[in-house]
Amino acid sequence: MQLLALKTEHLAASTVHVGATAVGGPELALMAGPCAVESFEQMRRTADALISLGIRCIRGGVYKPRTSPYSFQGLGEAGLEIFRAIKRETGLAVVSEVMSVTHLEQAADTFDCFQVGSRNMQNFELLKELGKMRKPVLLKRGLAATIEEFINAAEYVLSEGNPHVILCERGIRSFDPLTRNVLDLASVALLKQMTHLPVIVDPSHATGKRSLVLPCSRAAVAVGADGLIVEVHPEPEKSVSDAAQALSFDDLAQLVAEVEPIAAAVGKPLPQAEYSFEF
Amino acid sequence: MQLLALKTEHLAASTVHVGATAVGGPELALMAGPCAVESFEQMRRTADALISLGIRCIRGGVYKPRTSPYSFQGLGEAGLEIFRAIKRETGLAVVSEVMSVTHLEQAADTFDCFQVGSRNMQNFELLKELGKMRKPVLLKRGLAATIEEFINAAEYVLSEGNPHVILCERGIRSFDPLTRNVLDLASVALLKQMTHLPVIVDPSHATGKRSLVLPCSRAAVAVGADGLIVEVHPEPEKSVSDAAQALSFDDLAQLVAEVEPIAAAVGKPLPQAEYSFEF
Amino acid sequence: MQLLALKTEHLAASTVHVGATAVGGPELALMAGPCAVESFEQMRRTADALISLGIRCIRGGVYKPRTSPYSFQGLGEAGLEIFRAIKRETGLAVVSEVMSVTHLEQAADTFDCFQVGSRNMQNFELLKELGKMRKPVLLKRGLAATIEEFINAAEYVLSEGNPHVILCERGIRSFDPLTRNVLDLASVALLKQMTHLPVIVDPSHATGKRSLVLPCSRAAVAVGADGLIVEVHPEPEKSVSDAAQALSFDDLAQLVAEVEPIAAAVGKPLPQAEYSFEF
């Protein structure tokens, strides 16, 4: 049986729309934001920074999957409220993680794209529920997931009727303690060759080191990724989580500047900067 | 903050009871059964074989987490019905996997121990729900989970108030295609030294090869595991899943015979064989 | 003690010259050739293809480290003879692997750059011998070598007095059978940030798949590599080894064309094409 995720004669490339951001289309898709939603002011400052760079999709965790149950678990409902205000005021689209059907129900009206994190890539019951919805799903690769398992996880969503799946490479687990994970960019090329699904890259979680985010973003675009999702924070050193990998706004502007000529070179340019949102 | 899972001056070793099987006590705990529940006859034959070997806990999947959505997903409600009949007729305790809160509710009256599979080791929402119950939880190590992450996953259950957690080493993902996974027995010793939780080993999923299950069972007992959970099937070659690793009843009898002197040598003998259940 | 390999205030970037190819300088360095030297005709055809693309350094194994002792072990002395003829006729520089001090002595007059393969990255006795020479050493990262081990292996050469070391990322071993290895491009950025040594990438061995070589070459240049070393063969499907990953001459021309704008974008352009060698 041919998987729905696989490329066919008739379907070479799907485009998934997250608000005004087309992922898998002719332009590079950019998403950015902090690891966790901490306050309205933090998100509003971030939103303004994104808008100034032509980025129309903001990320940030409201439900945080943390290794320890005693670590900050996200703002939950208060975070949803912040996201609703940000959307109202800026028109940005929101991508954020859900970890259960309950989250799905709570956040259905707020999130424009449901992220499934690497820990839940094979949480098949969650994937089936997402398959019954018609909203985009950003599926992150598991830390030890093969490409075959990754594609089959997407198939759990697709086979339930939801075609709006974006794949995201975010690093696999390996042996070197110097980096958080190993960014597997060949997998991006492979996924683009095998499937019709859009594939984006998260260079922040993949490397865990601020200094590696820019070069790896350039490489991700060069290898053929459809987009990037990047951690940025108004004051990276004050981030409640993942402080070591968050970019400053200046770093993000630099990232956009460095990625721009690569994007042009591979024929997937940045969206027109003259983005204007009426509010 | 000291994790609840860690050994303390006052709590060196916990015992978790799954029906008549004490896991973490002075005797070795044995659990066995097929990968998936396929039919009443399959389970009844398996139950009889277990009873004849003094094993009082049967395993088998009713909800199957499969890589592909098109693979057999388990019998669901019909499987629960089979388990209830088996319990009624034989008095065996049942350990079986749940993958969502819905499964938890459906199976609460049937399963004596909820298994969390490696794919869901960091499905924190599920772990929190299990923490609110008072039934044993068999938590399998994720394919790429560090010991620290494994202990913290257990902590999600413990911190909600459920102290009945059994850890299970079942192989980690590595590079050699000859075996399904790499059985990490040093981790068993490490977990026994660090935590007070019972630790058992699944040599079937760890190796994926029938010929390796017996030697690895011996090794698991020698390293200090509190028990074994093993795949066995009336007709291994006809198993709907994991056929390559399932033992026959004769193999299982051989396993018990080989493990017995090792168990005695490490001071954790097999339960008395003169197990008698009135029915 | 500060390692000689590490970047200092006074030494930010070293350039290593392999014949006319400067590795680590302002231009991107390209090296290509077959896995193994098979015949003069094969190497001459390859040399001509390289020259037509402005590539001045040819690779090819004369001493082949093969998993099995019964596999083709390289032409040895006959291969050296072929290389000498190629150099005489075309002026190309030769980079090729040595696996022992004996090879070093035999090939000293023929090879312009000694390659140390991933299997011998920690063959310290060989590295020390190479440290006593004044010829460039192309040191490939071991399949399971950390960055720290990789840098220390280079230090074995440097500490003996030979400063001409080029590092080469060629994929690390991981769990997915779909690709031969995992290309770790973040390590390239990290090595460039930590050391002053030139760093190049071998996308052929890293991926083992022809279709991945071009996208990974683009990514390698984008991440900041100083060069590429690529497998190419006049008739890839007839290659005695590594047939699945060798490019055709047309593929190589396509690679150069695709890499060119990326190289320009990151400020490390391809060498001037109007290369002219008098012979």
Place this chain on the structure above:
Amino acid sequence: MQLLALKTEHLAASTVHVGATAVGGPELALMAGPCAVESFEQMRRTADALISLGIRCIRGGVYKPRTSPYSFQGLGEAGLEIFRAIKRETGLAVVSEVMSVTHLEQAADTFDCFQVGSRNMQNFELLKELGKMRKPVLLKRGLAATIEEFINAAEYVLSEGNPHVILCERGIRSFDPLTRNVLDLASVALLKQMTHLPVIVDPSHATGKRSLVLPCSRAAVAVGADGLIVEVHPEPEKSVSDAAQALSFDDLAQLVAEVEPIAAAVGKPLPQAEYSFEF
């Protein structure tokens, strides 16, 4: 072509003799000693401890493969002299690492068994040279070597005419920083099933933690290993290398005591303790 290493109808199990120690025979083989030879007094005290436990083979590095060129590289010739004195005075056999053909020549009269370390498992030129000798070779598995590669590395020795090869599992590289490596005991069972070569286990390097050496030794014997090679030091905390994993003499006595009943249970008992050597 059938590899010489593989089990055949006519050759199910080879025994390799290292002095008075038969590896692969009916009794368990034990080898122990410090990581590095540091002084005559250190080795003599170690030798006496071994003799008192019935162990007839001493290990210790004279040529040390160290990650950094600036770390202690072994005593070299002075270490050989110490070993010769130890042999003269105690009659123990010596197993020690060689890293090059030069070492081989220097140590040929001193070492009773040449160890090839994990870093050199695929140093094929060294293996071929060892194949031309008639002394036992203890071949350690590479950190990222598959079973197939490991067997083929042994084949490099066997195919040159030297049948005296002992395989040694010593841990593979993985992702968890809590242990130095992952001890892969299933590989021991697999190697015993596939090949006729003796297989021993090094629990010291495999785990890197003193507290794990005893349980892993028990497990290694239970899984079917033909022997153990263990790090022991008169004053572990003063060891110049690998201090965290070296056992004290008391630990080693405890190890022998714990292993003894397991060895009996699997039918490979410890050698008779009434070892008497005339000197």
